[in-house]
Structure formats: C-alpha cells, structure tokens
C-alpha cells in the first residue's frame with residue numbers, strides 16, 4: 001500500500017464513533033435529544049441527563065427504539081454531587097466516558113428585557129439564574145466527566161455556545177452574556193486540558209444560529225406557523241433565508257467527537273446558515 005492509500009484508510013475509519021460512551025446533558029431537550037438519536041444510530045453508547053423524570057422516561061423510551069445502548073438519569077447540572085453520583089453510575093455500567101455534550105442550558109423570560117423596557121429594567125435575579133445555568137451548568141459536568149477523561153488519557157467535550165455570543169441580539173442580555181462566557185470557557189478549557197493533560201483531550205463548542213426550540217418558538221413563530229416580526233428580521237439576516245433544523249447540528253458534532261478532528265481543540269463553530277458573516281446588505 002502506498003503512502004497515499006494509507007492516509008486514505010486512516011481518514012475513512014476516523015469518523016467511526018462506535019462504542020464511544022457519550023453523555024448528553026439536556027438530553028431531553030430539542031437539540032440534545034436530536035444528537036442523542038444520531039449518536040445511537042451511529043453505534044455510540046448514549047447517556048441522557050435531564051431535569052424532569054417524566055420527560056426523561058419518555059425520551060429514553062423513544063431512544064430504545066433505535067438501540068438498547070442508552071441510559072437516562074435525572075441530574076441537575078448545577079448540583080456537583082448529583083453529577084458525581086450520576087458519573088459513578090455510568091462508570092459502573094460502561095466503565096468509561098469518552099464524550100460530554102453540554103447541551104443543558106437556555107434562556108429565561110426574566111433575563112430578556114421586554115420591547116418597551118431598557119437596560120435599567122434588567123431583573124438581576126433572573127440574570128444571575130441564566131448565567132448560572134449556562135456557565136456553571138457547562139463547567140460542573142466538565143469538571144466531573146473531564147476528570148474521568150483525564151484518568152483515561154482521552155476524551156472530548158463539546159459545549160453549546162450560541163450566535164448570541166457572536167452578534168448582539170437586542171433585548172437578550174443574560175443569555176447572550178452567559179453564552180459569550182461559554183465561548184471563553186471553551187477556549188480556556190481547551191488550552192488547560194491540552195497543556196496539562198495532553199493532545200488526546202479536546203474541548204470545542206458549536207455556536208448554533210436560530211433553530212426552533214422550546215425556548216424561542218413563541219418569539220420566532222406565530223400560532224399559524226408564520227414568522228413573527230422578530231422571526232422575519234432573523235430570516236432577512238440569514239443568507240440561507242431559513243431557520244436551522246436540529247439535525248443540521250449532527251454532522252459537525254459527529255466530526256468533533258471523532259478522531260477526524262484529532263487536531264481540533266478550542267474551536268467554536270458557527271452553524272447558522274451564514275448569519276454570522278452577513279452584514280445585512
């Protein structure tokens with residue numbers, strides 16, 4: 001086999017994610033649930049963490065239709081000892097954790113200022129809550145599962161930043177600031193893990209643009225499915241002229257998890273139909 005052939009074979013296998021144990025926080029949510037399905041279809045082992053038992057049971061049942069390599073736990077990402085207990089249970093069953101997807105997160109109504117309000121109307125309590133969820137809700141699972149990855153000598157963490165961290169979205173203050181913090185934390189952790197623990201530990205993030213989810217549906221769509229005024233503005237600023245489908249995150253996440261991305265760390269990848277690069281003109 002010539003050198004060229006060798007490289008080709010390496011690349012072909014490098015997208016294989018079979019048997020990787022992948023923990024998905026927010027796995028009962030729209031985006032977390034969608035990637036969980038994709039991972040199972042690609043022969044990974046999947047653990048979903050959610051905050052509500054009923055939604056968790058429902059999602060685990062749905063996922064069992066795809067594969068029986070699935071576990072689910074109710075686990076508050078802000079409660080470190082609960083995350084540690086959950087991690088112990090996963091290790092008991094599957095002995096390792098290869099991948100952590102920090103998909104738990106989101107916005108809260110009080111952390112967004114209303115149309116007729118301004119900065120001085122920010123509700124500090126809600127600002128703190130949303131900051132806690134997005135930033136500490138990413139950090140705490142990374143500390144718990146990251147430690148196992150370090151002990152195992154390899155692992156991948158993928159965080160969920162947002163286009164709101166790249167471009168200013170009016171009114172959405174707490175969410176945006178905390179997602180910008182997630183971007184920075186991703187870059188910091190990538191550096192820390194690689195410098196201190198080696199090149200087999202990688203930390204990256206995706207920055208989704210606008211996908212219809214539980215938290216933004218009412219903001220973007222009217223009851224009859226047409227775009228709200230805000231929805232229209234977003235579409236006009238998206239060169240692809242549409243919202244994303246949750247499945248459109250799968251390819252990038254799959255690649256980041258796989259050995260095909262073995263030299264990629266500290267990247268925050270926009271998946272946004274071009275929103276980030278468009279001037280609007």
Ligand SMILES: NC(=O)c1ccc[n+]([C@@H]2O[C@H](COP(=O)([O-])OP(=O)(O)OC[C@H]3O[C@@H](n4cnc5c(N)ncnc54)[C@H](O)[C@@H]3O)[C@@H](O)[C@H]2O)c1
Nearest residue numbers: 026028029030031051076077104105106160162208211213
């Ligand atoms: N949908 C979008 O357009 C979009 C765009 C950019 C970024 N994101 C980010 O992607 C991630 C997933 O978004 P989504 O649209 O699937 O949201 P979602 O609301 O459908 O899912 C979020 C999940 O997080 C869970 N969660 C919330 N607090 C928790 C806690 N303390 N402990 C454990 N779980 C908790 C919720 O139960 C829910 O299942 C979020 O971080 C979100 O900010 C979404």
